[in-house]
Amino acid sequence: MSLRNAKSRSQISIANKLTFSFTAASIIILSLIALVLSWALSNMMLLAEKQYLIDEAHVIQELLKNYPNDFSSLKQEVSGVPQALKNNATYTYYVNVIDKNEIIIMQTPDAKEHIANAPFPKNVTAWQSHFREWVNDKGQHYLLISAPAKYDHQGNIITNLQIALNTSYPNALIQKYRLYIAAFFVLLVGLFNILGKLIAKKSLKRLYELATITEQITVSKLSDRIDTTRWPPELTSLGHSFNKMIGGIEKAFDNLSQCTNEIAHELRIPINNLIGSTEIILSRERDPIEYKELLCSNLEEFRRLSRLTDNILFLARNEMPNAFLHFTKLELAKEVKTVCEFFKDFAAEKNIQIIYEGKGSVRGDLLLVQRAITNILNNAIKYTPEGGKIHLTVRSNHDFNDIIITDNGVGISQDKLPHIFDRFYKIDSKSTGWGLGLAIVKTIMELHKGSIDVESIPGEGSRFFLRFPAFQ
Numbered sequence: 001m002s003l004r005n006a007k008s009r010s011q012i013s014i015a016n017k018l019t020f021s022f023t024a025a026s027i028i029i030l031s032l033i034a035l036v037l038s039w040a041l042s043n044m045m046l047l048a049e050k051q052y053l054i055d056e057a058h059v060i061q062e063l064l065k066n067y068p069n070d071f072s073s074l075k076q077e078v079s080g081v082p083q084a085l086k087n088n089a090t091y092t093y094y095v096n097v098i099d100k101n102e103i104i105i106m107q108t109p110d111a112k113e114h115i116a117n118a119p120f121p122k123n124v125t126a127w128q129s130h131f132r133e134w135v136n137d138k139g140q141h142y143l144l145i146s147a148p149a150k151y152d153h154q155g156n157i158i159t160n161l162q163i164a165l166n167t168s169y170p171n172a173l174i175q176k177y178r179l180y181i182a183a184f185f186v187l188l189v190g191l192f193n194i195l196g197k198l199i200a201k202k203s204l205k206r207l208y209e210l211a212t213i214t215e216q217i218t219v220s221k222l223s224d225r226i227d228t229t230r231w232p233p234e235l236t237s238l239g240h241s242f243n244k245m246i247g248g249i250e251k252a253f254d255n256l257s258q259c260t261n262e263i264a265h266e267l268r269i270p271i272n273n274l275i276g277s278t279e280i281i282l283s284r285e286r287d288p289i290e291y292k293e294l295l296c297s298n299l300e301e302f303r304r305l306s307r308l309t310d311n312i313l314f315l316a317r318n319e320m321p322n323a324f325l326h327f328t329k330l331e332l333a334k335e336v337k338t339v340c341e342f343f344k345d346f347a348a349e350k351n352i353q354i355i356y357e358g359k360g361s362v363r364g365d366l367l368l369v370q371r372a373i374t375n376i377l378n379n380a381i382k383y384t385p386e387g388g389k390i391h392l393t394v395r396s397n398h399d400f401n402d403i404i405i406t407d408n409g410v411g412i413s414q415d416k417l418p419h420i421f422d423r424f425y426k427i428d429s430k431s432t433g434w435g436l437g438l439a440i441v442k443t444i445m446e447l448h449k450g451s452i453d454v455e456s457i458p459g460e461g462s463r464f465f466l467r468f469p470a471f472q
């Protein structure tokens with residue numbers, strides 16, 4: 001199929017397709033009905049005509065049998081429809097009474113003129129099936145029958161009957177009927193076409209509604225939803241999916257604006273501090289030593305801000321599913337060991353003991369998994385007093401692999417626990433972090449189709465569970 005064909009086919013509207021299908025189906029059904037009706041009518045007419053001929057043959061047979069020597073009644077019957085009625089009669093017929101040598105004994109007047117060459121069935125012994133349809137040279141239609149009329153003592157046929165029934169009038173009636181049906185048929189096709197269009201339009205009403213609502217949706221009107229209560233079942237799921245999609249976009253948009261607010265808020269304080277301290281120093285002449293101190297403190301703040309932008313970038317990038325991910329088989333015990341080695345000196349400064357054990361493999365992104373362990377261990381060291389202990393255990397079974405990090409630090413109160421994975425959430429607002437570390441770990445775990453959980457008792461310590469799906 002060429003591209004142009006494919007395009008023009010797909011451009012036919014659903015309404016037109018429905019109308020066309022409806023009209024086509026109606027034409028097929030109407031044609032079938034018309035054919036069956038026409039067939040039934042001509043069949044019934046033919047049956048009636050045959051019965052008429054059989055009855056006529058019976059009458060003549062009876063007359064020959066009961067009045068073998070009185071031909072007056074027979075003559076009257078053979079004369080057919082009286083001349084006066086002939087023009088208005090539905091059926092006219094002609095009779096030949098012939099002997100066994102086919103010599104005509106008696107004949108309906110005018111018979112010669114109409115049925116001289118009629119091909120009556122020959123050699124009949126019983127008349128039931130000896131019918132024949134015939135058209136004479138004047139175009140008149142006849143139904144012919146031959147029947148034995150009289151037998152000798154040995155049972156041989158000595159007289160035969162030939163009857164021709166003029167069926168031109170009923171045939172013309174059937175033709176007329178077919179013409180009417182054809183005209184009615186054309187009319188109905190037109191009507192069905194209009195009806196089809198109306199039905200298609202009504203059926204597609206909800207889709208048009210959907211298109212109108214879609215057109216009206218803007219960033220400021222994301223809360224609009226489609227009311228699917230009166231929608232047909234076939235379209236309800238489409239309506240639900242659409243509402244779900246808009247819901248998702250609305251949530252993502254809210255998230256984005258909330259995130260932008262939070263970032264602006266977080267940046268405002270350090271930037272204002274930087275501006276304030278620089279303005280104070282510049283307000284009058286100072287010693288070079290004071291300028292140096294300011295630059296050093298500013299540098300520290302710039303570094304913090306740089307870490308913040310790194311973290312924000314990391315979160316933004318990894319919220320796009322599967323972006324920048326490079327999954328390989330990872331030995332968790334090895335990664336835990338690498339991170340612990342990295343933090344060895346930092347922990348030693350506070351005389352904190354780090355213990356790690358266990359084994360298990362996962363499919364994951366090396367840098368992300370190391371970053372998740374780093375963030376949790378960094379917090380554990382940060383929030384554990386001098387001389388504390390941190391345990392890292394890798395636990396593995398058929399369904400999942402856990403890294404459990406337990407510290408005996410300050411702990412977290414129950415009311416704060418649900419919020420610690422939120423972006424920019426800090427329990428102590430004066431803490432040097434940005435409140436992004438755990439949000440990053442949560443994102444990393446979601447990217448690995450895993451989860452993060454925590455349990456904690458204030459004053460006794462915290463335990464974080466990083467759960468990865470089992471390696472497959």
Ligand code: ADP
Binds near residue numbers: 421434435437
């Ligand atoms: P930050 O980078 O500022 O530490 P996080 O997102 O890593 O932010 O942590 C959020 C908050 O959770 C921190 O402000 C801290 O109060 C609390 N927290 C995290 N880990 C621990 C822990 N091991 N012990 C006690 N509190 C913790």
